[in-house]
Amino acid sequence: MITLRVTDLACARGPAQILSGVTFAVAAGQALILRGPNGAGKTTLLRTLAGLTPPLAGRIDADPDAIAYASHADGLKAQMSVLENLQFWASVFGTRDPAPAIAAFHLEPLLDRRAGEMSAGQKRRLSLARLLVTGRPIWCLDEPTVSLDAENVARFAAAVTAHLEQGGSAVIATHIDLGLPQAETLDITPFVAKRIRTDDPFAERLA
Template sequence: MALILRDIAVARGGVPVLEGVSARIETGQALILRGPNGIGKTSLLRAVAGLQPLLEGTVEPDTGQMAYGAHADGIKAQMSVAENLRFWAGLHGTSDIDAALTAFSLDGLAGRLAATLSAGQKRRVGLARLLVTGRPIWLLDEPTVSLDTASTALFGQAVDAHLRRGGTALIATHVGCGIDAPVLDLAPYKAKPRDLAGFGGNGGFA
C-alpha cells in the first residue's frame, strides 16, 4: 500500500518546524528520513500517524492502515514478553505472535517479565509489536536505538520481509539500519518563521 504525503507542514510546541514536505512511497518500498537534531522528524511522523494535527497538506491512506513505532517501547513492565505481544495483537484483531517472536529472536524470552529485560531486549519487543498489528504501513522513529549489531540486522530483515509482503515503511534515523532505501533530507523543508495563523489546510489552525 502506497503512502502519499502532499505539501505537509507540521509544528512542534506551537512553532512550525517543517513545510512543503511531499513524498510518495510505493508498495514494497521504504523511505529514510534524515536531518539535523530538532529538524522535525518526530513531529512529521506523529502528524502522518494522526497523533498530532497537520498544519497543511494531506496524507493518504487513513491512519487505520498505519503502525507507529516511537522512541518509547510502549511495553507493560509487569507483563511477560508473550503477554505484551498478545495484548497488542488483540487490540489489532490478530492472534499469531509466533512470527514476531522469531523475527526478533525473542522465543527464549517469551515468558520473561518485561521489567527484567535489558534496554536492547525491550527495544526488540517494542519492534516486534509492529508484526502483530497486521498494518501495511510502518512509521518508525529511530528504531535501532539501544540495539546491538546483531539486533539491528534482525530489524533490517524484518523490514525487508514486510516490504516483500507488500508493506511500506517510513523511517526516521540518524544511523544506518541495514535497509537499502532512498533518503529524504528534511533540512530543505525547514519552516520559515511565521505565525501559525498564516497556515491553512487540514490542520484547523487557519
Template sequence: MELILDRVSVARGGVPVLAEVSLRLAPGRALVLRGPNGIGKTTLLRTIAGLQPPVAGTIAGAEERVAYAGHADGIKPTLTVAENLAFWASVFGTEGIGAALAAYQLEVLGWRMAGTLSAGQKRRLGLARLLVTGRPVWVLDEPTVSLDAEAVGWFAGAVRTHLAAGGSALMATHIDLGIEAEVLELSGHRAVLPALDDFDGAFA
C-alpha cells in the same frame, strides 16, 4: 495503496518546524528521513501516525494502515514478553505471536516480565509489536536505539520481509541498514518562524 503527503506543514509545541513536505511511499518500498537533530523528524512521523494534526497540507493512505514505533517501546512492564505481544495482537485483531518472537530472538524470554528486560531487550519487544499489528505501513522513529549490531541485523531482516510482502516503511534513522531505500532530506523544509513582533502569529 500509497502513503501520500502533499505540502504538509507541522508544528511542535505551537512552533512551526517543517513546511511544504511532500512524499509518496508505494507498497514494497522504504523511505528514510534525514536531517539534523531537532529539525522535526519526530514531529512529522507523529503527524503521519495520527498522533497530532498537520498545520497545513494533506495526508492520504495513512488512516488505519499505520503502525508506529516511536521513542517509547509501547510495552506493559507487568506483563510477560509473550503476554505483551498477545495483548497487541488482540488489539489489532490478529492471531499468532510466534513469528514476532522468532524475528527478534525473543522465544527464550517469552516468560520474562517485560519490566525486567534490558533496554535492548525492551526495544526488541517494542519492534516485535509491529509484526502483530497486521498493518502495512510502518512509521519508525530511530528504531535501532538501544540495539546491538546483531539486533540491528534482525530488525533489518524484519523490514526486508515486510517490504517483500507488500508493506512499506518510513524511517528516521542515521544508521545504514543495508536496505534499498529512497532518502528525503528535510533540511530544505525548515519552517520560517514568525517575526518576534508578531505575537499573535507565533501562537496561530
C-alpha cells in the same frame, strides 16, 4: 501502488510550526529513510503521519488504519511478560499468532520475563516485535535501532526487508544505514520552516 502520499504538509510541535511544504510518496514494497539534523522535525513529521498531531496544512493520503507507529517510547506493559505483551497487542489489532514476531526478534528465551525486568535492548526488541502483530502495512518508525546491538540491528533490518517483500512500506527516521535495497532517502532540511519572533514572546510564526 502508492500506499502513502504526502502533499504540501505543514507540521507543528506545540505552538511552533516546524515543517512546511513536505511532499513525497511511498509505494508498496518501498522504504523511505528520513534524514536531517537533530531537532529538524523528523519526529514531528512521523507523529503527524501517524495521526498523533494534526497537520497545519496539506494532505496525507493513506488509510489511517494502515499505519503502525513506533516511537522512542517502548510502549510496553511492565508487569506483563514478553508473551503476554505480544498477545495483548495481537488481540488489540485482531491479528494472528505472535510466533513470527517472536522468531524475528529472537524472543524465545525471554517469553516468561516481565517487560519491566528487561534490559533496554531487550525492551526495544519487544517493542519492534509489536509491529509484526499489528497487521498494518505502513510502518512509521522513529529511530528504531536505539539500544540495539549490531546483531539485533541486523534482525530489525531483516524484519523490515521481509515486510517490504510482502508488499508493506515504511517511513524510518534513522542515521544508520540499514542496507535496505528498496529504500530511498529524504532529507527534510529543505522543509524546515523559518520562524521569526513576534511581539508575543511566547508565539512564533512562519517567516
